Amino acid sequence: MRIYVALTFITSFVSPCGLFAQHSYLPSDIDDGRRIYETSCGTCHGAFGDAVPGIDLGRGQFRRAKSDEDLVRIIRSGIRDTTMPPFNFNESQATMVVAYLRNMTAMPVDRNAPIEVLGPPGDATRGKVIFEGKGKCLTCHWTNGAGNITGPDLSSLNGGRGRRSPAELRRSLLEPNAEVRPENRTIRVVTKSGATSTGNLLNQDTDTIQLLDPKLGLASFMKADLKEFELVPSPMPSFKGLLTDQESADVISYLLSLK
Amino acid sequence: MKCFRALILILVGVTSLHADVTFDRIVKAGQEPQNWLTYSGNLNSQRYSLLDQITPANVKGLELQWVLQVRTLTGADKWEATPLVVDGVMYTTRPPNEVVALDAATGRIFWTYTHTPSQATRVCCGRVNRGLAIVGETLFLATLDARLIALDARTGRELWNIQPDGVAPELGYSFTSAPLVVKDKVLTGPAGGEYGIRGFIAAFDAKTGKEAWRFNTIPGPGEPGHETWTETTWQHGGAPIWLTGSYDPDLNLTYWGVGNPGPDWNGQDRPGDNLYSDSVVALDADTGKLKWHYQFTPHDEFDFDSVQIPVLADIRWQGAVRKVMLWANRNGLWYVLDRATGEFLSGKPLTQVNWMTGFDAKGRPNKILGPTVEGTRVYPNNQGATNWYSPSYSPSTGLFYVPCWMDTFSVYRKDPKGVEYREGQQFTGITPQLQIPSMVPRATNTRLPEEGYGAIQAVDPTTGERKWLFKMTDVTDSGVLTTATDLVFAGGREGYFYALDAKNGNLLWKAMVGGQVASGPITYAVGGRQYIAFNAGNAMFVYALHR
Numbered sequence: 001m002r003i004y005v006a007l008t009f010i011t012s013f014v015s016p017c018g019l020f021a022q023h024s025y026l027p028s029d030i031d032d033g034r035r036i037y038e039t040s041c042g043t044c045h046g047a048f049g050d051a052v053p054g055i056d057l058g059r060g061q062f063r064r065a066k067s068d069e070d071l072v073r074i075i076r077s078g079i080r081d082t083t084m085p086p087f088n089f090n091e092s093q094a095t096m097v098v099a100y101l102r103n104m105t106a107m108p109v110d111r112n113a114p115i116e117v118l119g120p121p122g123d124a125t126r127g128k129v130i131f132e133g134k135g136k137c138l139t140c141h142w143t144n145g146a147g148n149i150t151g152p153d154l155s156s157l158n159g160g161r162g163r164r165s166p167a168e169l170r171r172s173l174l175e176p177n178a179e180v181r182p183e184n185r186t187i188r189v190v191t192k193s194g195a196t197s198t199g200n201l202l203n204q205d206t207d208t209i210q211l212l213d214p215k216l217g218l219a220s221f222m223k224a225d226l227k228e229f230e231l232v233p234s235p236m237p238s239f240k241g242l243l244t245d246q247e248s249a250d251v252i253s254y255l256l257s258l259k
Numbered sequence: 260m261k262c263f264r265a266l267i268l269i270l271v272g273v274t275s276l277h278a279d280v281t282f283d284r285i286v287k288a289g290q291e292p293q294n295w296l297t298y299s300g301n302l303n304s305q306r307y308s309l310l311d312q313i314t315p316a317n318v319k320g321l322e323l324q325w326v327l328q329v330r331t332l333t334g335a336d337k338w339e340a341t342p343l344v345v346d347g348v349m350y351t352t353r354p355p356n357e358v359v360a361l362d363a364a365t366g367r368i369f370w371t372y373t374h375t376p377s378q379a380t381r382v383c384c385g386r387v388n389r390g391l392a393i394v395g396e397t398l399f400l401a402t403l404d405a406r407l408i409a410l411d412a413r414t415g416r417e418l419w420n421i422q423p424d425g426v427a428p429e430l431g432y433s434f435t436s437a438p439l440v441v442k443d444k445v446l447t448g449p450a451g452g453e454y455g456i457r458g459f460i461a462a463f464d465a466k467t468g469k470e471a472w473r474f475n476t477i478p479g480p481g482e483p484g485h486e487t488w489t490e491t492t493w494q495h496g497g498a499p500i501w502l503t504g505s506y507d508p509d510l511n512l513t514y515w516g517v518g519n520p521g522p523d524w525n526g527q528d529r530p531g532d533n534l535y536s537d538s539v540v541a542l543d544a545d546t547g548k549l550k551w552h553y554q555f556t557p558h559d560e561f562d563f564d565s566v567q568i569p570v571l572a573d574i575r576w577q578g579a580v581r582k583v584m585l586w587a588n589r590n591g592l593w594y595v596l597d598r599a600t601g602e603f604l605s606g607k608p609l610t611q612v613n614w615m616t617g618f619d620a621k622g623r624p625n626k627i628l629g630p631t632v633e634g635t636r637v638y639p640n641n642q643g644a645t646n647w648y649s650p651s652y653s654p655s656t657g658l659f660y661v662p663c664w665m666d667t668f669s670v671y672r673k674d675p676k677g678v679e680y681r682e683g684q685q686f687t688g689i690t691p692q693l694q695i696p697s698m699v700p701r702a703t704n705t706r707l708p709e710e711g712y713g714a715i716q717a718v719d720p721t722t723g724e725r726k727w728l729f730k731m732t733d734v735t736d737s738g739v740l741t742t743a744t745d746l747v748f749a750g751g752r753e754g755y756f757y758a759l760d761a762k763n764g765n766l767l768w769k770a771m772v773g774g775q776v777a778s779g780p781i782t783y784a785v786g787g788r789q790y791i792a793f794n795a796g797n798a799m800f801v802y803a804l805h806r
Contacts, residue, residue: 145418153416202369210362210369217413218348218369220362 025099032093033100040087041097048163049104058104071098120249127254130247137251140235143258150200150214151236152184158256169252173243176236187211189221189229197221198232279395280345282442286508293784295344298390298437298503299649300781303571306651307741308782312789313804314744318758318768320805324790325366327799329353335385337736337777338794339647341437343391343398344783349792350393350412351799355386356402358410364785366801372415377404379429381683383453389502389647389778390437392445394465401434401447407463409445421468423461429683432456437503441513441544444471448500452518452564455495455686460504460515460540462547472547476500476517476535483549484534492529495680497521498536502647505569506544507582510599513544514571514584518564522678524630524671525688526560533558537565539586541601551601553622556590560629561614561671562641562691563590570659571598572652574720585720587650587661589643590614592624595720607723609645609716611638611666630671634692640667640711641691649738649779653745656761658717658726660747664734667694667711695734704733704753715739715749715757717764727764729757737793738779748791750776756793756800772800 025033037045041057049057064079065071075094078086089097131137140151157164164172171178180186187201189209199213209221209229223229239248280296288296292309299306313321329338332354342351349363356374361367376386380403392399397418398410405426409418426432431454438447444462452458458476463469476498478484488496497520504515520536522528537556540549556563570585576595584598591612595605603622614637615624628635648662670692678688695711706712713734717726735751742748745761752775758768774796782791792801 142414142416145416149411149414149416153414155416203367205367208362208365208367210367212369212413217346218360218362220347220365220367220369 025102029096029099030103031100033096033098034104036089036093036097037100037104044083046163049101051163057101060102068095068098068102071101120246122246122249122251122253124250124253124257126247127250127252127257130243130251131254134247135239135243135251148214149212154255155258158258164256166252166256169255170248172236173248173251174238174240176234176238180234184234186232186234187229188232190227191221191225192227194227201231280393282394282440285394285440292782293344294346295342295781295783297343297392297439298341299505299568299779302439302506302508304503304505304568304649305570305572305654305741306568306649306739306779306781307653307655307743309743310782310784310789311742311744312784312787313742313746313782313791315746315760315767317804318746321758321768321770321791321802322805323770324364324801324803326801327351327359327361327366329797330357332797333386337385337387337775338797338799339387339778340390340794341649341738341779341781342792342799343393344781345393345412347785348412349783350391350398352388352390352400354388356388356400358391358398358400358415360412360415363783363790364788370415372400372410372417374400374402374406374408376402377428379427380404380433381428381431381454382433382435382450383685387435389435392438392440394440394443394445397465399438399440399445399447399465401436401438403433403435404428405432405434405449407434407438407445407447407468409465409468419468421463423463423470426456430454430456431683435501439503439506439513440465441506444544446504446513446515448476448515450499450501450518452497452499452501452521453523453685453687454683455521455680456497456499457494458498458500458517460500460542460547462544474540474542474547474549476540478534487532487534489530495521495686496529496533496536497523497686498533499564500566501564502566502568505571505584507571507598510582511544512541512550512598514539514541514569514598516564516566516569516586518566519559519562521686523562523687524560524691525674525678526558526629527673528677528688531558537563537590539565539569539584539596539601541598553594553596553601553603555586555588555592555594555624557623557626559590561590561637561669563588563643564646565589566647567645568649569598570650570652572654572659572720574657576604576721583720585650585652585659587645587659587663589639589646591639591644593659593661593718594622595723605720605723607718609661609663609718611668612644613638630673630688630691632673632675634670634672636668636670638666638668639664640669640694641671642667642693642695646736648736651739651741651747652720653741653761655743655745656717656741657719657721658761659720660715660717660739660741660749660761662735662737662739662749663714663716664695665712665714665730666709667734669693706733708732713751715747715759715764717747717761729759729764729766731755735776737776740780740782740791742782748780748782748793750780750793750795752776754795756780756795770800770802772796772798774798 072094142153185201188198199211203210358372360369431451432449448460461473499518520533538554586594614628713731716728733752737750740748747759750756772795778794780793
């Protein structure tokens with residue numbers, strides 16, 4: 001399998017290029033719609049709009065909507081007897097979401113990601129060899145029922161809610177601390193007696209913190225018992241200079257080939 | 260409130276808190292009562308704990324510590340799961356097939372794993388899952404669409420996910436019980452007796468999921484017991500598995516209760532005793548070979564599944580210590596069997612029983628009733644005198660504690676046309692007229708006590724006598740927990756959860772939690788503090804003493 005790391009350069013003006021789009025939208029509306037989408041819609045529909053079977057929001061594949069007006073109505077009213085709930089948006093907000101849906105294929109999910117005109121094509125077979133060999137990725141990571149628990153599970157980056165774009169993966173590989181997803185954060189706690197624990201932040205509330213310390217296992221702390229707690233840099237090393245562009249593309253191809 | 264996990268960390272420094280749950284630890288689970296390592300707490304399934312912080316004197320000081328909600332319960336769903344607790348971490352399941360790891364002291368969630376059962380899944384009685392098994396750092400989940408899944412207990416990540424040979428959810432095969440780990444194998448079997456499945460108990464390699472052995476609960480051609488079926492009836496005769504078995508490490512025998520034959524209420528379609536339906540089977544844990552069996556209800560026509568928990572105890576029997584098995588059965592009787600040989604030692608009624616008049620010398624019941632075209636009233640009712648609700652045996656009091664439906668009946672009608680098997684469809688006969696709703700409790704109860712009531716009763720295995728009975732107006736689907744301080748914990752459909760004096764049944768404390776208790780209570784400790792946990796309605800409630 002070959003993955004071409006190619007993203008379209010987005011200018012400050014975004015034209016209505018989504019399939020079946022019926023209106024022109026301002027870039028500011030599209031951007032506002034993206035923010036609403038990510039907080040309200042993406043949890044079910046996924047970052048790419050294709051997490052619900054049979055629906056691909058970014059490519060104009062809907063079950064019931066035939067127009068932008070239909071989409072606005074469905075967003076605000078929901079669909080009875082389905083898991084699509086009504087959202088308490090006004091018409092303007094719902095229209096912003098539609099503006100984003102009609103343009104989401106043209107926008108990178110990570111707006112801060114470096115934009116590449118073209119990367120080398122990757123080869124998943126070569127990528128597997130690098131992933132398990134030179135890259136020593138299984139020292140920390142987990143894929144398809146095996147590996148280590150220190151790092152994130154990389155088994156399903158090409159589907160559902162965990163889906164990642166090639167650009168995101170490339171950035172994680174080369175600049176791992178540029179943006180760490182909330183579920184992959186590393187936290188270090190120090191108890192009032194001086195004991196420390198460092199691991200993947202799993203959960204927290206007003207009073208407590210839960211983490212997975214590779215040495216201690218699952219651990220829960222009362223914040224009142226801690227001298228300090230803070231997020232620390234990801235233990236993921238940068239592979240800039242360690243892997244060639246071609247090797248990086250191969251690894252990314254391999255990761256996106258996993259199911 | 261302090262963090263006990265953190266406290267342990269301070270005390271021991273930076274060392275591993277999560278020791279492997281070796282099988283040796285599981286065998287000796289009674290020696291670490293702060294944990295709850297199997298569905299029934301221990302391989303002998305006594306659901307008895309040595310924890311002694313909560314006593315009859317201070318039990319009134321119990322206070323709610325935290326609550327865990329389920330996401331959805333619909334239709335006949337009930338939250339029947341018993342959690343596991345390992346070194347301060349609780350693992351449980353929420354309907355339909357979600358696994359949750361949480362801090363046992365605070366209820367805060369570490370991780371969740373969600374398996375969405377296939378839409379082809381068919382279940383008779385709600386999307387029920389009763390819990391997990393663990394060995395090493397691996398959890399085992401058996402799913403409603405008949406898959407067995409291994410998870411890394413630290414992360415919830417999937418290690419393997421298999422569908423055993425010959426099972427398919429569209430044929431009515433499903434797994435609802437917590438698996439049982441014996442040595443390096445994971446044991447379970449399918450529910451689906453109402454869909455004409457052919458039941459089995461199978462052992463799977465804990466590392467790989469590869470099937471190691473299988474015992475068919477309906478013998479095939481050439482196997483002993485096959486003669487108790489006719490023609491093709493054995494192929495769809497049910498005999499499912501839907502509760503967790505027990506294990507005796509000294510005898511290396513694992514014991515499992517087997518469900519009813521199908522079609523449930525049309526026995527004329529399947530003449531014979533229908534082995535091993537409604538039986539307990541004792542299997543060699545390494546090979547699955549049958550060592551002995553005892554059939555509680557030969558040729559059952561009343562849906563008297565015998566899947567109840569096999570409770571293993573060493574008691575004085577006629578002057579000598581004897582390895583016995585205590586069994587409170589859905590058919591209205593409770594039994595004492597020799598668990599080395601299967602010898603019938605005693606059978607006594609828990610409640611009004613009219614379908615039999617006694618036993619022959621080998622313990623075969625003298626059955627006198629069956630369904631008729633015009634209808635036959637049978638005590639106990641279709642849901643039984645007891646059912647999936649775990650009983651408990653206390654070595655401290657020597658008593659066996661059983662949740663019961665008292666003096667209830669059903670009316671059974673025979674379908675003279677017979678029942679034809681159709682793949683994936685219910686294969687039961689005419690549903691009996693139920694005196695008490697079986698699955699979904701009504702919000703109100705207008706029955707009079709003489710029309711059936713619920714109870715926790717204590718019976719003495721050595722004498723066969725009832726020692727006491729704690730009466731509830733409505734029936735109970737709750738399991739029972741006993742402790743070394745002679746406390747009994749149980750609940751009922753009314754939404755009350757009780758602490759009783761194990762010696763006399765006196766009520767010592769109760770809490771109203773507003774939902775039927777449909778699971779077995781457990782107790783555990785974190786940081787030296789004892790907790791009591793149980794599910795009721797849509798939530799798990801966890802109590803501890805005020806401090």
